[in-house]
Amino acid sequence: MQLPRSGSIRDDTALAELYQRHVYTLLGSIRRCAPTPEDAEDILLEVFMAAFEHNALTGWSEGKQLAWLRKVAHNKCVDIYRASQRRPSLSLETITEALYDDEDLLPEQMALHAEERALLHAHLTRLPEQQQQILGLRFGHGLRSREIARKLNKSESTIRMTLSRTLNLLRRNYSTEEDSDA
DSSP: OOOOOOSOHHHHHHHHHHHHHHHHHHHHHHHHHSSSHHHHHHHHHHHHHHHHHOGGGGGSOHHHHHHHHHHHHHHHHHHHHHHHHHSOOOOHHHHHHHHHGGGGSOHHHHHHHHHHHHHHHHHHHTSOHHHHHHHIIIIISOOOHHHHHHHHTOOHHHHHHHHHHHHHHHHHHHHHHHHHHO
């Protein structure tokens, strides 16, 4: 990693020495909290960019510098964690495995899955538009009742009641269909 030019050779040398002294210590502790090695390196870069912008850092004792760098690294890790909680992500491997799960099934199993999807689609299309929309927001987009209520300008209790009634209706439709098939 190359630090940007600060203008003074003395400052550049001090920052380069600071980097050389603490890079491995910080990277080791950041790797424990970062999801990937690449994320750890990005956080490390952000820590040293913050050090570059903090003019007084080079005048501090080595212990105080390390404490400051560790605190910044900790705060950056917390930021990454909070962001991941707001926007959970799936690894590419997980998505790929889910896409190709059906390929491992026997042709009969694939046909059964296709029939089940078609049956579900038929049941869903018979529902009123609002019930379809609420189910789509809940299960398709993963929204909570409160978020759906806000989005549709309805009360949260109305959304919960509609979800409950709709799911019960679907259960009854499925059980009625199973009884008639038997």
